[in-house]
Amino acid sequence: NTSGALCISQAWPGMARTIYNDHKRFLETYLTPYPGFFFTGDGVYRTSEGYYQLTGRLDDVINISGHRLGTAEVEDVVNHHMAVAESAVIGYPHEIKGEGKLLALLPLKHLSQSYCTATLTAELRELISKKIAKYAAPEYIQVTLCRLVQHPPQQHG
Numbered sequence: 001n002t003s004g005a006l007c008i009s010q011a012w013p014g015m016a017r018t019i020y021n022d023h024k025r026f027l028e029t030y031l032t033p034y035p036g037f038f039f040t041g042d043g044v045y046r047t048s049e050g051y052y053q054l055t056g057r058l059d060d061v062i063n064i065s066g067h068r069l070g071t072a073e074v075e076d077v078v079n080h081h082m083a084v085a086e087s088a089v090i091g092y093p094h095e096i097k098g099e100g101k102l103l104a105l106l107p108l109k110h111l112s113q114s115y116c117t118a119t120l121t122a123e124l125r126e127l128i129s130k131k132i133a134k135y136a137a138p139e140y141i142q143v144t145l146c147r148l149v150q151h152p153p154q155q156h157g
Helices: 023-031 072-078 116-131
Strands: 002-008 038-046 051-055 061-064 067-072 087-094 098-105 142-143
Touching: 002 051, 002 116, 023 038, 051 072, 061 087, 061 098, 067 072, 072 116, 116 142
Parallel strands: 098 142
Antiparallel strands: 002 038, 038 051, 061 067, 087 098
């Protein structure tokens, strides 16, 4: 069980070879951090059985009121809530704070009818405030409920 940066040791047919008009930036971003390897920018977790799980972008940082906050850090806290199956956090421009936060949840696990979106968003803000910091609590939370729809069998004929 270990985690770290996802790096690839050999070239592959679809890999990038430069950034248009900025080859130096390409070298600094993808080849310099881990000499001899292509740095994908993603974090990865490897289980003791040898399975790999991508944990998110390592360079995906939101600047909120002068605080640098990794999106994966917030997603990790949110994903521990019993109702959340997975999540994604992105920043958006904010006139006062520099960036605000948008939290999208996709999809939620099965919920009872009495469990409403307002309750979930309040619980998530409180959880993030306790586990990270008050400034890390999202201003906007988009909740997506996914339901499995079964189609009737097709008539052949």
